[in-house]
Amino acid sequence: MATQSPVTAVLDKTQASQPPRLFLATLHEWVTTVDHKKIGLMYIGYALFFLVVAGFEAILMRIQLAIPNNTFVSPQAFNRLFTMHGTTMVFFVGMPILFGFGNYLVPLMIGARDMAFPRLNAFSFWVSAFGGSLLYFSYLGGDGLYGAGSAPDVGWFAYAPLTARVFSPGHSTDYWTLAVLLSGIGNIGTALNIVATTICMRCPGMKLNRMPLLVWLYLVTSMMVFVAVSPLTAAQIMLLLDRYLGSHFFDTQAGGSAVLWMHFFWIFGHPEVYILVLPAFAFANEIIPVFSRKAIFGYPAMVAASVGIGFISLSVWAHHMFTVGMGAGANTFFTLSTMVIAVPTGIKIFNWLATLWGGKIRYTVAMMFSVGFLFQFLIAGLTGIMLSASPFDWQLGNSYFVVAHFHYVLVGAILFMIFAAFYYWYPKMTGHMLDEKLGKWHFWLFLIGFHLTFDFMHIPGILGMPRRIYTYEADRGWMLLNMITSSGAFFQAIATLLFVYNMVWSYFKGPIAGADPWDAWTLEWSTVSPPPAYNFATIPTVESRRPLWDLKHPEDPDTRYE
Amino acid sequence: MSEAVAAIIPHNADEDWKLPSRGIVGMACLILAEASIFIIFVVAYIFYLGKSITGPTPHEVLTLPILTSICLLSSSATVHFAVSALHAGKQSMCSLWLALTVLLGGIFLAGTAQEWYHLIYHDGLTIRTNLFGTTFYSLVGLHASHVIVGLFMLALALVFSLRGDLTSRHTERLEVLSLYWHFVDAVWVIVFLVVYVLGR
Numbered sequence: 112m113a114t115q116s117p118v119t120a121v122l123d124k125t126q127a128s129q130p131p132r133l134f135l136a137t138l139h140e141w142v143t144t145v146d147h148k149k150i151g152l153m154y155i156g157y158a159l160f161f162l163v164v165a166g167f168e169a170i171l172m173r174i175q176l177a178i179p180n181n182t183f184v185s186p187q188a189f190n191r192l193f194t195m196h197g198t199t200m201v202f203f204v205g206m207p208i209l210f211g212f213g214n215y216l217v218p219l220m221i222g223a224r225d226m227a228f229p230r231l232n233a234f235s236f237w238v239s240a241f242g243g244s245l246l247y248f249s250y251l252g253g254d255g256l257y258g259a260g261s262a263p264d265v266g267w268f269a270y271a272p273l274t275a276r277v278f279s280p281g282h283s284t285d286y287w288t289l290a291v292l293l294s295g296i297g298n299i300g301t302a303l304n305i306v307a308t309t310i311c312m313r314c315p316g317m318k319l320n321r322m323p324l325l326v327w328l329y330l331v332t333s334m335m336v337f338v339a340v341s342p343l344t345a346a347q348i349m350l351l352l353d354r355y356l357g358s359h360f361f362d363t364q365a366g367g368s369a370v371l372w373m374h375f376f377w378i379f380g381h382p383e384v385y386i387l388v389l390p391a392f393a394f395a396n397e398i399i400p401v402f403s404r405k406a407i408f409g410y411p412a413m414v415a416a417s418v419g420i421g422f423i424s425l426s427v428w429a430h431h432m433f434t435v436g437m438g439a440g441a442n443t444f445f446t447l448s449t450m451v452i453a454v455p456t457g458i459k460i461f462n463w464l465a466t467l468w469g470g471k472i473r474y475t476v477a478m479m480f481s482v483g484f485l486f487q488f489l490i491a492g493l494t495g496i497m498l499s500a501s502p503f504d505w506q507l508g509n510s511y512f513v514v515a516h517f518h519y520v521l522v523g524a525i526l527f528m529i530f531a532a533f534y535y536w537y538p539k540m541t542g543h544m545l546d547e548k549l550g551k552w553h554f555w556l557f558l559i560g561f562h563l564t565f566d567f568m569h570i571p572g573i574l575g576m577p578r579r580i581y582t583y584e585a586d587r588g589w590m591l592l593n594m595i596t597s598s599g600a601f602f603q604a605i606a607t608l609l610f611v612y613n614m615v616w617s618y619f620k621g622p623i624a625g626a627d628p629w630d631a632w633t634l635e636w637s638t639v640s641p642p643p644a645y646n647f648a649t650i651p652t653v654e655s656r657r658p659l660w661d662l663k664h665p666e667d668p669d670t671r672y673e
Numbered sequence: 674m675s676e677a678v679a680a681i682i683p684h685n686a687d688e689d690w691k692l693p694s695r696g697i698v699g700m701a702c703l704i705l706a707e708a709s710i711f712i713i714f715v716v717a718y719i720f721y722l723g724k725s726i727t728g729p730t731p732h733e734v735l736t737l738p739i740l741t742s743i744c745l746l747s748s749s750a751t752v753h754f755a756v757s758a759l760h761a762g763k764q765s766m767c768s769l770w771l772a773l774t775v776l777l778g779g780i781f782l783a784g785t786a787q788e789w790y791h792l793i794y795h796d797g798l799t800i801r802t803n804l805f806g807t808t809f810y811s812l813v814g815l816h817a818s819h820v821i822v823g824l825f826m827l828a829l830a831l832v833f834s835l836r837g838d839l840t841s842r843h844t845e846r847l848e849v850l851s852l853y854w855h856f857v858d859a860v861w862v863i864v865f866l867v868v869y870v871l872g873r
């Protein structure tokens with residue numbers, strides 16, 4: 112598997128020359144780079160760093176909740192922990208890691224030499240990275256380091272009037288606002304770049320209907336960023352005006368409305384989860400076919416479903432607000448529109464299953480994570496449908512059932528596909544294979560940990576355990592369940608550390624990957640690993656959706672079926 | 674093998690492989706994002722109409738900015754003429770139209786400044802006064818900040834044009850800038866309707 116396939120050696124004769132470099136020269140090169148691959152890798156590196164940080168915060172919370180009446184952290188520190196955990200995971204792990212892969216892969220997959228606006232690309236990265244640093248800088252302020260700094264404590268949704276000056280004196284809320292605002296600006300810049308790149312930089316023959324599905328999904332995701340992240344930016348400008356210029360947008364004393372903030376936040380917040388999950392779908396669309404040895408089933412339906420999800424997801428935000436009291440009309444509308452999402456999502460799941468059907472499946476680690484994703488995403492969708500029925504939501508809203516539901520998506524679907532993407536593209540990015548044996552350990556430990564934590568978390572929710580409490584009494588019957596949930600978190604943590612270890616170890620010791628270790632079909636595998644600065648010695652021309660298949664199977668090219 | 678290589682290495686250089694220009698697509702995306710920001714501010718404005726606890730009300734203090742609006746909207750036409758002139762290679766005409774655009778935009782901005790001065794010092798309306806002040810200054814201010822950015826870039830283009838550095842090779846860049854300016858004007862139409870017509 113690790114040998115250079117003779118066919119792809121023909122494709123690109125580029126020699127990756129790497130003369131030894133001084134440390135400072137290397138540093139300077141990375142800091143000033145405008146190369147989409149280096150920027151992609153920097154995004155990924157910084158997201159992984161924050162993944163470990165936010166994971167650590169999760170562990171602290173689970174230690175606190177493992178037993179009743181625990182005093183491991185103070186209530187105040189607990190509020191800060193869940194705020195920082197949620198904010199970090201969404202804005203400084205999910206978004207950058209997905210945009211990191213997008214940055215890296217989109218130009219390669221469409222046969223381009225770089226993004227449309229390389230300098231804007233670098234700018235977007237540094238702005239987002241600065242936002243992340245700013246968020247954590249807040250831990251240094253106020254009254255000390257350990258969990259008690261002036262880190263934000265208003266939740267990742269920053270509901271009004273918690274964020275008003277009277278309830279949130281000092282600067283913790285400003286750190287939150289500015290950090291997220293900066294990351295939003297960076298995301299909008301990157302999304303703009305991805306759209307311009309896919310529309311304007313495709314190599315000859317790469318018509319829209321021949322683009323890899325990953326590129327399609329990144330296109331839809333980026334369009335969603337414009338219409339979803341911008342409202343959050345607007346709302347944050349309002350919040351800053353309230354806090355600094357004394358305006359009254361969310362000031363209930365002066366007639367302002369706290370519910371308006373909720374609307375603005377969730378107009379962003381709900382599409383955001385699809386901005387995160389569509390790239391996860393994108394990875395599945397590339398990985399599942401290659402390891403089933405079949406072309407993806409229903410390419411046009413997949414594209415249509417993604418665009419459909421993009422549109423529908425913009426009209427469902429208020430299912431996060433059923434318990435606010437919007438009235439029966441609004442509740443019914445948002446219940447129905449939420450349920451409609453199940454249709455395009457179902458189409459996707461069936462197409463993945465049809466791709467697997469009758470395929471010659473290779474259970475590499477990337478494929479194992481993808482199969483885990485399919486099951487877990489299905490379950491998460493089912494609990495989502497349950498929550499979208501507003502009477503049901505009145506019972507379980509703001510309980511641990513909701514927490515279990517969205518972690519099923521965020522971890523069980525999105526993080527699983529991020530892991531899969533690492534196992535699949537790491538060889539391209541570094542030229543070395545990740546160790547499959549360690550990878551299998553990673554997979555099984557993580558899978559066990561995930562199900563211990565999040566399967567069991569549904570039950571205390573049904574039994575009435577509310578979200579965001581820092582401790583509970585022993586007589587509620589949640590004790591054992593919380594203990595199991597917490598122990599699962601440790602499995603996940605160990606598995607993640609194993610994964611990080613694998614990446615470091617494989618970088619130095621992993622077997623050489625060659626240009627095309629998986630015998631795949633899209634253009635990124637036609638250049639050497641890692642690709643040189645200019646990607647392709649000659650800009651390719653494509654005639655079908657699977658150019659490398661055509662190349663390797665001249666007797667049966669895809670072009671015949673078009 | 675040679676036949677196989679053909680699948681991805683150009684064999685008949687595709688001459689008719691034309692893709693849209695990056696600048697226009699990039700600007701269209703920016704406009705989409707900016708439009709979403711404006712929509713949120715407009716929604717907040719409409720949501721808080723008539724919900725102020727204290728005065729003054731819009732009806733008491735706002736006057737229709739007819740003249741300055743006409744100036745701003747006609748600057749959309751002048752910037753369009755500037756692009757056409759550059760396209761036709763008429764550089765000095767282009768400078769003239771650009772200068773006119775900057776002038777018209779400047780008048781609009783001066784009008785806003787005067788209006789705000791009047792509101793603050795005569796009517797005592799600031800961003801802290803009530804919900805009307807809050808939403809009015811933020812929405813109109815957001816638009817005005819876009820006018821300032823646009824004027825700055827148009828003025829730069831004017832300087833380049835006067836120095837003769839702006840040639841028909843740069844038509845597309847000027848076109849991108851003019852797209853932004855059209856957008857700023859279009860937003861003003863909405864703001865005008867919502868704030869001055871509907872809101873009064």
Ligand code: HEM
Nearest residue numbers: 384388430431449492495496498499508509513517520521
């Ligand atoms: C596709 C990826 C998805 C992600 C990442 C996701 C994530 C989330 C998150 C983070 C929350 C909690 C928000 C909070 O802090 O209150 C949530 C709640 C909710 N989700 Fe999802 N979700 C996804 C899919 C779905 C689907 C497919 C449905 C329904 C068909 C759904 C229905 C709901 C409902 C109704 C709530 C509100 C529960 C409540 O707050 O009471 N979600 N989701």
Ligand SMILES: [Cu+2]
Nearest residue numbers: 381428430431
């Ligand atoms: Cu939602």
